[in-house]
Amino acid sequence: MLAASQTSGAYMTHSQLHVQLLLTGNEIMSGDTVDSNSAMIAQRLGELAIGVHRKVTVGDDVPLLQAELAAMTQEADLVIVNGGLGPTIDDLTAEILAAVAGVPLQEHPQAVAHLQQWCAKRNLTLNAANLKQAMLPAGATIVDNPVGSAVGFEMTVGRCRVICTPGVPGELRAMLDGIVADLATRLQRPTERSILRLQTFGLGESTAQQIITDEIPDWPPEVELGFRAGAPQMEIKLSINSAAAAGARQRCREHLQRLFGDHIIGEGDTTLAQRVLQLLRERDATLTTAESCTGGLIASQLTRVPGSSAGFHAGFVTYSNAIKQSVLGVREDTLARHGAVSEAVVREMALGALDRASADYAIAVSGIAGPDGGSPDKPVGSVWIAWGDSSHIRTRGLCWPVERTLFQTMIAAAGLDMIRRILSGIEEEPRYFGQRRMR
């Protein structure tokens, strides 16, 4: 257990620090604005292993805000208020904090000076609306805003520290640097909490949970297990609160690797496209794409990655049969005999793309994304994928009957996953080959 900082009676040791967030703004309540500020605050606090206990969002309403803030200061050691610092009448934060603390509002000389400098720098005249931003609860301390006109401020109410921050994301971001640095100092030493995130593709949350429950019945309690299902990737999170648990976590990591390691793409935020580009770079190799139903999504995901030009030079979106022939050299006869969604066609698409792009590896896909275009024989969700190099093109038919854009997302990922697997020397077939078998 860490010792509490002596310089601030309001803070407990960080692992016990009870933090709540109060978000305000009518535009957040109406859904016109998606609140990303609270995620930003939580992530920055996470760097210090400080978790957020609870967050409450209410509109710009004095009684509501006052009731929430009063309740929070009774429960929490630290409350961060976000929003309501601006110059307009619906900016209420200073007023609310003053009421909860039982102090008057008064003009804060340091805030006035900040406003004067801010206006002078921009050739603006300080007006009455601006000056409202200098009316702060008596006894509040200024929190510097390096980028905006509204200063932040903080004060202690009872045993709770309240920090008020601006709603403009860029201003909040800049201010958080100072707040986090200050917290780190007050908490005296760095955290032991550590989070290992594994990115996977092709495993459902329930499948992964089931495998772990069945195969690791003695999962150590000191290793927190979490899942975050996304499309296309699923994240598995292994968190520990003490360096002493690192060994246990490492054993869990190795166990997961043995159970379904071929589905693990990498750690942190690694995407399939990033991993594929990294593997290509290690081999000084290039990849090309021939996309029908994914319509450029694979190319787009590759080129989102900075530096992708090293491994990716050319991609082809060949949506019609005529273009499959003229651009990729798919034979008319092949199309006529097998149809556009067929093993023979994706094979020729892959070979054509390899040739046109002079690339080392290719992914080709052709399928029925829907909602129209399906037939009893080839229902919506049917797709053929080809991948490999000129010496060995592999193919697989899958049926992944989901909504159009999700289908495109999953099939683009499957194509990238196939290249990842051959570049990583993985021989096993992914689980989804069995689950998503073409009928």
Added chain:
Amino acid sequence: MLAASQTSGAYMTHSQLHVQLLLTGNEIMSGDTVDSNSAMIAQRLGELAIGVHRKVTVGDDVPLLQAELAAMTQEADLVIVNGGLGPTIDDLTAEILAAVAGVPLQEHPQAVAHLQQWCAKRNLTLNAANLKQAMLPAGATIVDNPVGSAVGFEMTVGRCRVICTPGVPGELRAMLDGIVADLATRLQRPTERSILRLQTFGLGESTAQQIITDEIPDWPPEVELGFRAGAPQMEIKLSINSAAAAGARQRCREHLQRLFGDHIIGEGDTTLAQRVLQLLRERDATLTTAESCTGGLIASQLTRVPGSSAGFHAGFVTYSNAIKQSVLGVREDTLARHGAVSEAVVREMALGALDRASADYAIAVSGIAGPDGGSPDKPVGSVWIAWGDSSHIRTRGLCWPVERTLFQTMIAAAGLDMIRRILSGIEEEPRYFGQRRMR
């Protein structure tokens, strides 16, 4: 004032309906995920003129969730819980609601049937983890999930209706259609509130606000004006609470059309890609793309739209100079003399794509998405765009120095916007041509 529904004692008139949201998920508390679901719920409720009073977010923690939900059911008429319906151990919503309602969990036959159908349709085997999703509070009613495995459920606790919804945004979206329709029925008559949403590209929120303030000083108070800035589009929302205000809104709509109508893409959720494909369909024409820095994003956005194959047959991602030559026929000499990011090169890319794809219209882009690759002469954010048909290719150099993926998003949109403008017969230059002028 509307009369309370007689069929449901739990609901008051909609203008008085006290609604709270309870959001759950460790990934939201940690900031790993930005919660956009609560905004989606608030927006859908807003269509019925129902405001959200308060929202609380807590992690996947039984005592915390239970305390919040119990408190909410004391205060609110309607609580919507989001998240925690999945198959893993950190999905706690059913357990919490059962505890708050004082009823046991039991297997719900309708939920089991839904899971069986869901798995059968996907060729999956129903496992024990999946079946957990059918263990619901006794007495709960199923809320249909048209797209996912987890059903929603609702029940009345005291005087409060509690509706539990899935955390996967696509599933929530689908489920909200039914929930909103049901609420509208229970509230007995349709709301008169009506929201007109206009999609724009190339206007900033503050610019639009300034133009409206300057040019429409007598904006009618019965027409609520709202903005929702996104990338690449910005939405302008004109809301009225009474059919009597429809005429005033129509006059506002016409005024906006005169002020910056060339930046208005369409109504509702219309995207640039949808609008372009619609315009192409009306002309029985086709479009092709030759993308360097946007790397397939334009093609991908077009092919996300169902039925896009009518207007889009072929796209080319030509990331390297060699591929620009071999695939699109850009001359070596042009590349050597002007560089890849040049008017001459995008012009030849557009002409090459038109020829290879036998298309009527083309967009070609070549630029420096960064973070590397800039020079004093052509800094990161520099881009040339060409668009038009074989009789007239137009070009423009822009400088849009933002983060890589945002750059790709904005430039892909600008390319589509240029085609939209020529297909719509718009002669004016968009405002961003002036603001984003190449240096």
